[in-house]
Amino acid sequence: MKCLKCGQETSKSYKVDFDGAEKEIAYCQKCLMDVLKESVPxxxxxxxxxxxxxxxxxxxxxxxxxxxxxxxxxxxxxxxxxxxxxxxxxxxxxxxxxxxxxxxxxxxxxxxxxxxxxxxxxxxxxxxxxxxx
Incomplete structure (x- = not known):
């Protein structure tokens, strides 16, 4: 799967439930850390x-x-x-x-x-x- 942020191939994906609709998202390690840093604490x-x-x-x-x-x-x-x-x-x-x-x-x-x-x-x-x- 490709990282949602940078487009690089990544082996890590996450299944997320958005109000009953399951969606699979993927981030590489670097982008995941960036997303977490930018998120609201x-x-x-x-x-x-x-x-x-x-x-x-x-x-x-x-x-x-x-x-x-x-x-x-x-x-x-x-x-x-x-x-x-x-x-x-x-x-x-x-x-x-x-x-x-x-x-x-x-x-x-x-x-x-x-x-x-x-x-x-x-x-x-x-x-x-x-x-x-």
Whole structure:
């Protein structure tokens, strides 16, 4: 595979999941180090508020929700500043939550955990109802 940055052949590739679509990317060692140096340091990214975490404690996947839904939005804001209105940000966050929960729903159905599947369906409907179009 070829490095995405410089085009040289490399034997290292990484499978990355972008909202349900798996993509394979490759970087040579030098470019990987450059990309990591240029990236936003996560330690400077604000962590979710205690209030938002408290609301999600009853879910078994609350930590995953923070990682896959809230943190990417915070990183984008850290990198580019305020790029959405409050309503646009809420809608985008809700879309990400729905995508995340639908994946969890499919897993629950596959594992025949119908109680969890029902709870997930209810959460998805709640989020869809509060998303402004």
């Amino acid at each position: 996560l330690k400077n990214t604000p962590s979710p508020s205690e209030d938002s975490m408290r609301k999600k404690r009853h879910l078994s996947f609350d930590g995953e929700m923070v990682i896959f839904v809230e943190t990417p939005l915070r990183i984008l804001e850290e990198m580019f500043g305020k790029i959405w209105s409050d309503q646009e940000k809420e809608n985008f966050e809700n879309e990400r939550k729905i995508t995340f929960l639908e994946r969890k729903l499919n897993e629950a159905i596959k594992n025949e955990d119908y109680r969890k599947a029902n709870r997930l369906k209810q959460l998805i409907l709640q989020i869809k109802n509060k998303t402004v179009k």
